[in-house]
Amino acid sequence: MTSPTTPTPPANFLRHIIDADLRADRYQDKRWSGKPGPARQQQAGELDPARIRTRFPPEPNGYLHIGHAKAICLNFGLARDFGGVCHLRFDDTNPEKEEQEYVDAIIEAVHWLGFDWKTPTEENLYFASDYFDDMYDFAEALIAAGHAYVDEQSAEQIRALRGTLTEGGQNSPFRDRPADESLARLREMRDGQHPDGSMVLRAKIDMKSPNINLRDPVLYRVRHATHHRTGNKWCIYPMYSWAHPVEDALEGITHSICTLEFEDQRPFYDWILARLAELGKLAEPLPHQYEFARLNLSYIVTSKRKLLQLVREGHVDGWDDPRLPTLFGLRRRGYTAASIRLLCDRSGASKSDSRLDYSLLEQAVRDDLDPIAARSVAVLDPLKLVITNYPEDAEEPCTAQINPHNAEAGLRHFPFTRELWIERDDFREDPPKKYFRLFPGNTVRLKYAYVIKCTDFVKDADGNVTEVHAEYIPDTKSGTPGADSVKVKGNITWVSARHAIPATIHLYDRLFTDPHPDGGDKEFLDFINPNSKRTVQGWLEPGSYAAPGTAWQFERLGYFTADRETSTPENPIINRTVTLRDSWGTTAG
Structure with a gap:
């Protein structure tokens, strides 16, 4: 309180x-x-x-x-x-x-x-x-006061006399039985003398009511089942x-x-x-x-039956699969409790049913993590970059802010070396228009380090680029007086090949391709996204790995977390929580 x-x-x-x-x-x-x-x-x-x-x-x-x-x-x-x-x-x-x-x-x-x-x-x-x-005591009191009776009709007979949404129901032949008779039957039900489905206790309200829920609803049914707390003490259970x-x-x-x-x-x-x-x-x-x-969100299902089907049929990897909308699944994916509370607060409370776009959940976690998540660099699709005019055994420190929104968080430190890993997408042999990253003859900045000029590249027998060569321009290191002496339009991230941490990285996305996978007469399994989970072998900035559940923003890539079930310092398993921007676009709900 x-x-x-x-x-x-x-x-x-x-x-x-x-x-x-x-x-x-x-x-x-x-x-x-x-x-x-x-x-x-x-x-x-x-x-x-x-x-x-x-x-x-x-x-x-x-x-x-x-x-x-x-x-x-x-x-x-x-x-x-x-x-x-x-x-x-x-x-x-x-x-x-x-x-x-x-x-x-x-x-x-x-x-x-x-x-x-x-x-x-x-x-x-x-x-x-x-x-x-107490419930049982109250049930006997209702019978004694004429407000309830034991009905011995079958479920089918009760349903037939209940009526429809537009037509009233009919009274049960047991509705006016004496109270002491109903009381005796209820005690027999309680004492296990009658089989499942043989009789029920019903409230006596109004079988002609326009509200079908008031047409003598069932209060108790016979159910010979073991309860996880009361064992076999009861064989009648309240509705x-x-x-x-x-x-x-x-x-x-x-x-x-x-x-x-x-x-x-x-x-x-x-x-x-x-x-x-x-x-x-x-x-x-x-x-x-x-x-x-x-709270209804697009691109998910929340029916317990359908979630159970996804788990039992192996469409996902258990109740805490990071693609599921279960709280354990969201937590394992890297969603914070604060981000979920933020979404709930933003959605308010109304009397009108609506469906919120999934992007609002994604934006909530971005808004929560942006001011607090440590920054780092990861390379998910690695391509070797060799700085040919940099000494083979040399290395020098580079620094960057742990979080640009929090100067008190301090700096992170990582080495620059001759051989680096960069994202494969940061190089093009034949670049399209307005492509400002690496291609033969172009200059870019290695973020937090030097300006480099692409000089060459190597292909394998299948024509795939396996290595890019470049030369660094001395006196252009970030944070030095000459940093702005060479103007470039592109920045790319990198990690030292010698010091990078190998990691298994799960790239999670929405589980369904349809915003309303179980709407109407749809078969929700038909809309499972085949790319909802992709696994790659990547490289992490040295010194960046932290305890499972820790969140990072990998620069240019999005927010990620160390898997709380499987990740270890010796074998990092990293889950993508969300990309930096909505790649799906807003879908009307």
Whole structure:
């Protein structure tokens, strides 16, 4: 929990809502016992020290991706800015798909993004399964009050009577069964006396409602499955639409922030809370649900099913493949937590669905890294350059700024020698117009070193250029009085062949060639970019290698990072995060 601060731009409708609620003292009498619980527990607590309470409620059935980052940043960020707390809650109500592996990964990802759920007096890490006893108690109370019943129809029969979006449904033949009969059936379901799919507990609302979500929705289903936390204690599990509002209320959530697909569920959310409050089960003030548009980016898919397919079929190299939009994949590629928060902040919060261009994510990491990333030189497609008039065994130091935006970062030092590596693209035997780099007879500056003049080149039997020869012009070294004595139009980067560090460099690009690979009736696998990963053997500026996860800007090439899983000083494995400029162009979303 943080002290109240004035919310900062960019403004969004959620900030206005929270600000209005606080100005109206909507929660000034709200009590909190120090942990989640029903009305009797919370009413015995002290006044809640948190001005608001939000929550991030992932289901532990997969790895978090860039879309989840928006929800994380909103919920934790709003709590921080308004002097509240945000809970991390795992909605583990579906035992067949949930695993501890995902719980651990989600905790790590949220921490990596820079957020925490601890306060000096609370550790607000919760699980829906913590509340299974309360949920069951509430279900019996709803039955006793005439608000729920056990339905013994098959799933197909329930679906047939539910109606359509334009036609109302029909009542179940079990809808008006006596409460004690439904209660007995529910206890039998709980005690494992009925098989999966044989019966469900339904809320009794209105089968003619124009909102199909209010046509007696299912609260509990029979599911004989082992839960990753509760084991085999339960064989009935709550539906998410029932568990969600109950969890929020037990945790004292004030603002339940969801994505737009839950908007149609809000009337049921409110109905559940109102009924349980009337029965004395939940304390007021009750939570309120607000919906925002999820973060959609072009050139990616975020469906858990499709991401799982990409991993299982080997289209990518695991959940942390740097081409995936998972937070672990983005982290491994070199995206910083700050850059992802920056994108989320820039996207704001609205009620209108839209798709942002992927270039905005790329620009966010550029903007984050530019003022802090150390500069260095790498050669990705090496071509030997020999300075023929420079002594074979001589070398001399050259210097450059570690970061031009931060003089206090100091200088980096690297040697100049007779034989150098340059980018193959920096030489042309027959140059096109306005080509200012190396070609026979032309002069260029070796950045941070001398002006040189191309004198010759060597080809192999296949006609490929294997070596370029040049002469350096003395007294033109960068930083000396004669540096400007010879005017040139081209600058090229280089590394000393004698001192360069060999490295394996993965050149990552967008995984899909289509901005909407899973839109409409498209088969998303048809749009996998065959050039989304290219691997080259390159050379690094001596002294530049740092710990895995360290970011550099390789001059003229882009931002890169040492792979956090495989890179070592003896065998550097380098991932390209992003090029210096958008090479795709802006695509309308």
